Amino acid sequence: MNMSQEFGVWVAALLTLFIFSFLYKDNPLYKFAEHLFVGVSAGYYIVLNFWTVVVPNLYDPLVRTFTGRDPMSGEAVAQAGGPFAASLGDYRGWLLLPGILGVLLFSRMIPRIEWLSRWSLAVIIGTYVGIKTTGFAQADLVAQVQGSLVPLWTGAWGSSLNAILFTVGLITSLLFFFYSREHKGTLGVLARTGIVFLMVSFGAGYGYTVMARLSLLIGRFQFLLEDWLGIR
Amino acid sequence: MSLTALERLDRRWIFLAVGLLVLGPLLRPLGLPLGTSAPVRQFHDTIAGIPDGSLVLVSCDFDPGGKPELVPMTKTALRQLWEKRCRLVITCLWVGGPGLVGETLESVADEFRAKGRPLEYGKDYVYLGFKAGYEAVMVLMGKGIAGAYPQDQRGNLVSTLPLMRNVRDYSSFVLLVSISAGYPGTKEWVQQVNLRFGLPMVSGCTAVSAPEYYPYLQSGQLSGLLGGMAGAAEYEKIRGEKGTATQGMDAQSLAHAFIALCIVAGNLVQWRKRRAAQS
Numbered sequence: 392m393n394m395s396q397e398f399g400v401w402v403a404a405l406l407t408l409f410i411f412s413f414l415y416k417d418n419p420l421y422k423f424a425e426h427l428f429v430g431v432s433a434g435y436y437i438v439l440n441f442w443t444v445v446v447p448n449l450y451d452p453l454v455r456t457f458t459g460r461d462p463m464s465g466e467a468v469a470q471a472g473g474p475f476a477a478s479l480g481d482y483r484g485w486l487l488l489p490g491i492l493g494v495l496l497f498s499r500m501i502p503r504i505e506w507l508s509r510w511s512l513a514v515i516i517g518t519y520v521g522i523k524t525t526g527f528a529q530a531d532l533v534a535q536v537q538g539s540l541v542p543l544w545t546g547a548w549g550s551s552l553n554a555i556l557f558t559v560g561l562i563t564s565l566l567f568f569f570y571s572r573e574h575k576g577t578l579g580v581l582a583r584t585g586i587v588f589l590m591v592s593f594g595a596g597y598g599y600t601v602m603a604r605l606s607l608l609i610g611r612f613q614f615l616l617e618d619w620l621g622i623r
Numbered sequence: 624m625s626l627t628a629l630e631r632l633d634r635r636w637i638f639l640a641v642g643l644l645v646l647g648p649l650l651r652p653l654g655l656p657l658g659t660s661a662p663v664r665q666f667h668d669t670i671a672g673i674p675d676g677s678l679v680l681v682s683c684d685f686d687p688g689g690k691p692e693l694v695p696m697t698k699t700a701l702r703q704l705w706e707k708r709c710r711l712v713i714t715c716l717w718v719g720g721p722g723l724v725g726e727t728l729e730s731v732a733d734e735f736r737a738k739g740r741p742l743e744y745g746k747d748y749v750y751l752g753f754k755a756g757y758e759a760v761m762v763l764m765g766k767g768i769a770g771a772y773p774q775d776q777r778g779n780l781v782s783t784l785p786l787m788r789n790v791r792d793y794s795s796f797v798l799l800v801s802i803s804a805g806y807p808g809t810k811e812w813v814q815q816v817n818l819r820f821g822l823p824m825v826s827g828c829t830a831v832s833a834p835e836y837y838p839y840l841q842s843g844q845l846s847g848l849l850g851g852m853a854g855a856a857e858y859e860k861i862r863g864e865k866g867t868a869t870q871g872m873d874a875q876s877l878a879h880a881f882i883a884l885c886i887v888a889g890n891l892v893q894w895r896k897r898r899a900a901q902s
Contacts, residue, residue: 414638436718443721444755447774463780522758526814530844534818538842557841596834598879599851603692603830605645605878606852609871610691612649622650 393621404619407611449490456483560588626892637885641878648873655873662840663857666825666847669798670703677797678790679709680822682812683727686719689804689829694727695868696827696855697802701731703862704800705740710786711748712768712796716760716807721753725776744777745784752776757807761815765793792820799824809836813844827854 395401409424454462456474461467474484492514498507539561541554566578567585574582616622673679681700685693704711715724728750732742742748751772754760763771768790769781781787789795799822803809809826817824823846828836830851839845849858852875855868 415635432719439718439721439753440755443753443776447772448754451773463778518759519757522762522815526758526811526819529818530814530839534842534844535838538838538844592834599830599833601879601882602851602853602875605641605875606691606830606871607688608641608645608878609649609852609874610867612645612874613691613867613871616649 395619395621400618404615407615411611449486449493452483452486453490456486559584564588626888626895629888630892630896640881644877644881645874648877649870652870653873653877655876657856657860657869657872659857659861660854662837662848662850663854664847664861665840666827666849666854667703667858667861669823669825669846670700670707670800673707673709673797676708676710678795679704679711679798679800680793680796681711681713681800681802682716682808683713683720683724683802684716684808685723685802685804685829686717687723688719690723691867691871692829692852692855693802693804693827694723695852695866696849696858697724697727698731698866699855699858699862699864700800700802700827701728702734702864705731705735705742705747710746712786712790713748713750714764714772715751715753716757717804718753718755721776725750725752745779746786749781749784749786750776751781758811758815761807761811765816765820767792768795793822794820796822798822800827801825802827803832804829805832808832809839809845813839817844827858830854 395404406424406427409420412418413421451462454460455468459467476484492511495507495511498504539558541557543551543554543558545551545554563581563585565585567574567582567589569578569582572578681697681704683693683697701711713724713728715721728748732744732748735742744750751768752775754772756763760771769787772781775781775784793799793816799812799816801809801812801824803812803826809824809828809832812824812826816822824844825847826836826839826845827849828851830853833848833850833854836845836848836850840848849855852868852871855866856872859866859869
């Protein structure tokens with residue numbers, strides 16, 4: 392056994408044990424680790440977003456545009472066509488608009504003008520609805536329907552059985568979600584068959600979830616054993 | 624122990640049993656057999672099939688919560704890609720991920736350097752780091768990588784890096800390797816990039832996400848899939864490596880068997896209770 396001498400490893404190990412202590416019962420050590428995690432995460436996310444998004448994608452381009460100098464090197468930069476020219480490639484001067492919309496989001500903190508934040512939210516929601524709808528239509532609707540049209544006889548018994556099972560599962564599962572008629576008679580039989588396939592998929596999902604959670608436990612134990620205690 | 628006693632069992636005994644079942648094999652590995660599945664072989668073969676020296680986009684969309692499952696497969700994929708002398712552009716869309724991804728990247732790069740293969744930052748690989756915006760970043764990258772990422776993770780202007788002079792947009796890449804812990808991740812790359820820009824992709828994901836991505840594999844939108852620690856361990860086996868995923872599989876197997884037993888026991892208790900209530 393060769394225990395770690397690193398301060399950071401000790402902090403991580405002790406915080407891991409504090410969190411594990413919740414499995415016995417809720418206690419102040421667990422609460423301390425939980426609050427510390429939330430606080431550090433929030434601070435880390437704010438700083439990271441500022442330096443990797445606000446500065447390179449908004450502040451630097453605007454400085455470059457309106458001062459004519461690169462903010463990092465201080466050298467003069469080409470400004471052909473003015474600050475709002477398409478020749479700049481990224482339409483740098485126009486970045487003022489998203490900048491203003493970003494600032495408006497903070498108007499929620501002042502009740503008298505909080506309605507202004509709705510403009511920013513409208514742009515965000517509208518943009519994401521557009522992006523998500525087209526992406527979903529292409530990749531999840533059209534491509535999945537296309538991928539579901541498989542030949543039932545492939546020339547080999549194994550893959551043919553697979554294709555038949557897949558098609559039966561697909562149709563009966565879809566029929567289970569058909570609520571315009573009561574699930575009786577033939578529709579009832581098909582819908583109940585669909586439930587069997589759905590249950591299999593839920594079981595697979597549960598199994599995978601168990602694997603994911605155990606992986607987290609294994610990862611922590613590997614850290615405690617190898618990085619902290621130096622066993623193995 | 625009777626079934627009635629099981630009903631009153633303090634759940635902390637179950638936690639303890641799972642803990643011991645995980646700890647035991649980590650201290651004394653059992654060497655339980657491990658096979659390889661078709662999706663994992665497809666992942667490996669897809670990377671093996673791209674021309675040597677190709678430009679590959681690797682998106683590492685995870686944070687420390689995905690470390691045990693995703694870091695082993697990321698390391699194995701990086702090794703396979705660099706053995707083929709592929710040039711890599713690496714991104715991260717998870718705010719908690721840049722540090723961990725950078726550390727993983729450099730640890731594999733250092734392995735190659737130690738073996739006498741100097742991987743040069745800026746020529747062999749570029750780490751663009753984190754960018755907020757989820758799908759919007761993906762769409763923006765389609766119009767030009769430098770537009771979405773003016774600077775890399777180290778603060779260099781992307782336009783000054785030799786590797787990035789050959790990179791315009793997605794058409795510059797032959798493959799996208801998406802290592803994903805959830806949203807945004809593989810699903811969003813498939814929706815926004817795979818079909819729209821015609822970029823083939825493979826995915827390594829957490830076990831929780833795997834069932835959601837299997838339809839993409841069946842439809843051919845994904846060319847290969849690694850699901851969780853088991854997928855990572857199988858990938859390590861194909862590559863002849865013995866990483867942390869392989870080391871964790873004995874513990875996985877024992878704990879899974881125990882949980883399956885708990886489910887059977889729980890159902891037996893409920894079944895007996897219901898029968899007793901009916902009679």
